[in-house]
Amino acid sequence: MKKLLKDIKQCAICNAHLPLGPRPVVSAHTDSKIVIIGQAPGTKVHISGIPWDDASGKQLRKWLAVSDEDFYDATKFAIIPMGFCYPGKGKSGDLPPRPECAPKWHSPLFNELKNVELIILIGMYAQNYYLGKTAKKSLTASVKNYTEYLPKYFPLPHPSPRNRFWLTKNPWFENDVLPELRLRIKGLQN
Structure with missing residues (x-):
């Protein structure tokens, strides 16, 4: 796994398309039980090199009901973006994740992740890639029908502050989905 992570962090496959240049952000360990697949780092994360080190990450940790310490413990959470x-x-907002990353790096990463029990799919890009034909016509429908993808996948909307309107419009997410997500996360950490 160490060599693979080193190779990923040195990747420059799409350098010509990146306005700030390559700085791959990923975190994983062979013992990771939970995998978080998001979209792509924003500018804050690009600068810090720490996954989900922004307002979206703060909201995500709140949704998961986990501390920063647990979230950044790679033996618990692998953090793998689509780009x-x-x-x-x-x-x-930001452009879509670069299409080169997931096909090149996800399979090798999952080959090293031996203890995965839950894959959290954040946003349409991750859901379309992993759920394929079983993804619903909208992100809202996939998230609302999350039980259809369990026990392997758990689809979520993006926790961006820009999604406040979506959260207000869909109160069932906080009332029904988040308690189930937190229960599963807690069970996998014990």
Whole structure:
């Protein structure tokens, strides 16, 4: 695993497309039980090199009901984005994750992850990639029907502050989905 992580952190496969250059961000350990697959690092994470080291990460840890210490313990959580580097700015937020990363690095990572019991899929890119034809027509529908993907996958919306409207519009997420997610996370940490 150490060699693989080193190789990923040295990756420059899409260098020509990255406005800030390559700085792959990933965290994993062969003992990780929970895998978080998000989109791609934002500018804050690009600068710090620490996954989910921003407002979205703070919200995600709140959703999971875990401390920073537990979240960043790679023996508990592997943090693998769909795109490992900051992809650049788009019209309404960051650009989509670069398409080269997941096909190149996800399989080798999962080959090293021997104890995975839950994969949390954050956002449409991760859900479409991993759920394939079983993904619903919308992120909302996939998240609302999360039980269909258990015990392997748990789809979530992105915890970005930009998604406040979505959270307000879908109160069932905080009332029904988050308690189940927290229960599963707690069970896997014991």
